[in-house]
Amino acid sequence: MGRRCGVSHRSPPGSELLVFGLVHGSGWEPSDHGRVPPEDEHPRRKRPEWDWHMVPWRSLAWLALWCALMAIVPFVSGTFGGLAGFGVLMTAVALAFWRLERFCARQYWQGLRDYKL
Numbered sequence: 001m002g003r004r005c006g007v008s009h010r011s012p013p014g015s016e017l018l019v020f021g022l023v024h025g026s027g028w029e030p031s032d033h034g035r036v037p038p039e040d041e042h043p044r045r046k047r048p049e050w051d052w053h054m055v056p057w058r059s060l061a062w063l064a065l066w067c068a069l070m071a072i073v074p075f076v077s078g079t080f081g082g083l084a085g086f087g088v089l090m091t092a093v094a095l096a097f098w099r100l101e102r103f104c105a106r107q108y109w110q111g112l113r114d115y116k117l
Contacts, residue, residue, distance in 0.1 A: 062095075069088060069092035
């Protein structure tokens with residue numbers, strides 16, 4: 001009963017098999033810093049209430065405008081010519097970079113200059 005279907009379970013000559021053993025320790029001990037809840041106590045999480053004011057409407061409007069401009073590029077290019085389609089494409093790219101520039105302008109970059117080793 002050694003071989004089945006002509007498959008050998010021996011490793012090729014010259015290859016070595018590295019085996020790690022299990023590390024036995026004294027076990028896990030809870031830390032003294034925090035309270036460990038009893039096994040039957042389950043912490044309750046308060047479910048946050050959902051509100052329409054939490055939706056980033058301005059960012060979604062920018063994204064919708066950018067997607068609309070990218071979607072009409074082939075239509076404008078086919079109807080009015082390649083130069084007009086290229087103009088709409090560049091307008092969409094310019095709006096994306098303008099939005100990125102406005103986002104980066106609101107960030108606090110002075111902290112990077114103030115940090116010294």
